[in-house]
Amino acid sequence: MRLVVIGGVAAGLSAAARARRADPSLEILVLEKTDSISYSACGLPYFIEGRVQPLNRLVRYTAEKFARERGVNVRTGAEVAAIEHARRQVALAGGERIHYDKLVIATGARIDRSVLGGSDQPHVLALHTLADASRMDAFLRDRPLKQATIVGGGYIGIESAEALRARGLAVEMFESSAHLLGRDDAALTDLLVKHLATFGVTVRLNTRLKQAPDEGLVLLAAGYRPNVELATEAGVQLGATGAIEVTDRMETTLGGIFAAGDCAESRHLVTGRPTWIPLGTTANKMGRVAGANAAGQRDRFPGIVGTSIVRVCGLGVGLTGLSEAQARHEGFDPRAAIVQSGDRAHYFHGRPVRVELVADKRTGRLLGGCIVGEHEVAGRVNVIATALHARMRVDEFEHLDLAYAPPFAPVWDPLLVAARQLMKQL
Ligand SMILES: Cc1cc2nc3c(=O)[nH]c(=O)nc-3n(C[C@H](O)[C@H](O)[C@H](O)COP(=O)(O)OP(=O)(O)OC[C@H]3O[C@@H](n4cnc5c(N)ncnc54)[C@H](O)[C@@H]3O)c2cc1C
Secondary structure (H helix, E strand, C coil): CEEEEECCCHHHHHHHHHHHHHCCCCEEEEECCCCCCCECHHHHHHHHHCCCCCHHHHECCCHHHHHHHHCCEEECCCCEEEEEHHHCEEEECCCCEEECCEEEECCCEEECHHHCECCCCCCEECCCCHHHHHHHHHHHHHCCCCEEEEECCCHHHHHHHHHHHHCCCEEEEECCCCCCCCCCCHHHHHHHHHHHHHCCEEEECCCCCCECCCCCEEEECCCEEECCHHHHHCCCCECCCCCECCCCCCECCCCCEEECHHHECEEECCCCCEECCCCHHHHHHHHHHHHHHHCCCCCCCCCECCCEEEEECCEEEEEEECCHHHHHHCCCCEEEEEEEEECCCHHHCCCEEEEEEEEECCCCEEEEEEEEECCCHHHHHHHHHHHHHCCCEHHHHCCCCCCCCCCCCCCCCHHHHHHHHHHCCC
16 A cells, blocks of 8 residues: 655645554655755745744755654655546656545645736746745845845735844835735724734735835735636536545545645535635645545544734734634624723733634634734733634623733733623624
8 A cells, every 4th residue: 555645835744744643554656846845935934034043944854864863755946736546656757657446636826927017027936835945045145135024914925024124224015905814804904904004014015016026126926826726627617616525534525535724625524614714724734634644544634713913013913713804704793892901910911912802602612812012912812712613602701711820921811801891782
């Protein structure tokens, strides 16, 4: 039995490692087209900022180390050009054919450069891979640049804006929609635009930049698409999101072929519908499940609630579930409460934290939340995420037994204060 995995980062290596544990006798081969595997793309903005150095600190395993410690062979520089499922083989770009019994597609996502005219110029960069980061760092070192233009107001654009400010550049960010962070939330966007402005980042919302400016550094952080061409050419079906359709066992519509990570959809547990929210945390979990099932075990990935966290010039922003506007769009009858409160006792230097909770008036069910603050943002958004997984109602959430001691939290946690406010509207 041979398992072949296409893609050697989060989802692919999680799948391979889990398959190895599930079946020590399985032959496993990971094929990665670039020369690097197992790196944290999430750390790239902090390398550009100068906080994480050198770049290879972001690399967890080399191919040799993965073989030695995880018992899995990885071939780098091995691009899969086609999947020939009828013969159970993949064709490499050089023509070599490799047989598989089970296949995991973990090809990730990429930036579609066609969203910006002139994006083939050398000063138009992306920040997606180690090579991209290295290129951007060299570009910044070699030139006395004053200005950066960022295309895209998602978390990569925003984290990069902070990094480029730290490198001394003035930053202008263009976002084609009315929102930042892909969250349909006008009040949050307004807050973030004002906050970014105080750090020298100018945001232009509702502005689709058609052509790259001629000067400065241009970062293309928009137009993310799942890498699905290999899969579709092999006959694997895509879902409505444009990513690969999978079951909760991460199996595609072709038996024996699994998909995981940024190339695959997942189920949104609040809406119940398929969604495409490509994140490293999800990629690792999906990969584990795909690997277990490909190796003959039974495991399932129930889905996600859309949790993320991002640093915005010193401010933590945690998001989970749906905003009020998104909830309305999904057919709920949403109500929202926003409270501004201290994140710990005032005599322990409590700082303001903004908590928003969204719930459905018809059922009282919690639908989403957002935390903006300086401390404990991850902890608080994770409480909301847990409640979303448990399909909690606000009247249940209001009575959660949350921790209190003056150095950590106020006696009434801001989450509970927000829940109490929300109850008044339900
Ligand atoms: C700047 C940045 C910051 C991020 N920050 C966060 C964060 O803070 N939190 C978070 O949860 N997520 C974050 N992410 C997202 C996270 O990095 C991705 O979700 C994760 O890397 C997806 O893993 P993956 O294995 O699905 O895909 P990838 O990491 O994209 O790996 C896919 C691999 O497949 C290879 N491949 C593709 N096609 C072929 C082929 N035909 N043959 C062989 N190999 C192929 C590619 O070369 C690539 O190495 C960030 C991403 C970026 C770019």
